[in-house]
Amino acid sequence: MSPWEVFAVKYADRNARTRADSFIFDDNHDAPHAMDYFMWLLRAGTRTILVDTGYDDAEAAARNRPIRLDPAAALAPFGLTPDDITDIIVTHLHYDHAGGLALFPNAHLHLQAAEMAYATGPCMCHDTLRMPFTASHVCEAVQRLYSGKLTFYDGSADIAEGVSVHCIGGHSRGLQCVRVHTQAGWMVLASDAAHFYENLQARKPFPIVVDLQNMLDGFDRLERLASHPSLIIPGHDPLVRQYFPQDLADHIHRLDAGPTQDVTL
Template structure:
């Protein structure tokens, strides 16, 4: 039984933010609060699974959130070519997680049923709920359905030996986190079930929330998925770059060997 390597690949950052953008009712709401954007790579022997795709230059320009590096280029130091990626776990369909689906034309997607229903249903008539979605990205996911390249998940499921997905919701109806078996135990890639360590460990709700109860329950679920708290990896926290070592290239961080040193939660 072999274990997986995990790499967090940073492709963008957004620093013109405050704590009010990250936490509901934070008393220090005007304090600057930076955000990093990651995709994740799972490797085991000849197997590779991409977790999320990031978004491309055009989407960055449209939203006024430029990327630092094209996701395809960001993966090259790991020896990965976009056309060779054949499996993508899509944690949810927000623009910064599924905005690059078209960049990986040959991949099969693993996606929660309820996320597709949410992103194509009446909730998208609401201007607040639709804001993190982009129609072209959803259309690309629908095209994969029609070409037989989407495996729908309902709740928890195994994607590969040592890799499972778990529907958490809260931030989006069908958000899923990823549990990965490694040499140091189970790592939980929270994605946006916890944007920051503070979300999960200080019980602070993120402002983009579909269901507050589901988000709070998700914080507790994340703690059950990782072998120890330090192996929960939030989706956007710049502290990930401090806790885990940079390898291969300055924008790539290895997660499966654990943090550089244990840190306080």
């Protein structure tokens, strides 16, 4: 099995946040706590898989959450255009992970069935649960389904040799992480199963949650899936850019060789 190259691609950040926005249980809740927004690119030979899509300028304006790079432009240092992307693993359908689906018209989507059921079901009658979703993004996923460009999974499944998805839930009903065979061992892109290293290492849940038990159980699952805890990559932690080397451009960090320093908080 050939190892995959794995890249974190930062397209946005948000600094006007506090620790109360990141942790349910935290005594220092008023302290600043910044967040980065990433997509991830997997590459092995001629095969490329994009994990999540970020969100575009229209969504940024609608939510007043500016982006630094259009997600399609963020991939330019790889020599890729949006039309080159043929496979996208959608970890979940929240706006910041599926908000750029329409930018990649040729892509086949890989999604948990539980996530589509959640995003189109009775839970969306509640404003609090609906808040991280945008209807047009969900509709884009439905359109891919009807055009034969979406595959559903129920739990764990192989996407390619050395790449698998695993349903975690918790933050969103069908949230899935991605396990990748790399030169450093089995790496796990946690996405929002662990927004920050501290969520995982201190077992502190993130406040946006549909099933708290699944979120807490998911921390254990992430650790079982990875060859080493340092190979679990949180979905939004600025520390990723400190622990892993820059590659190709300022906004791209290469992950597959492992961290360059201890990731224990």
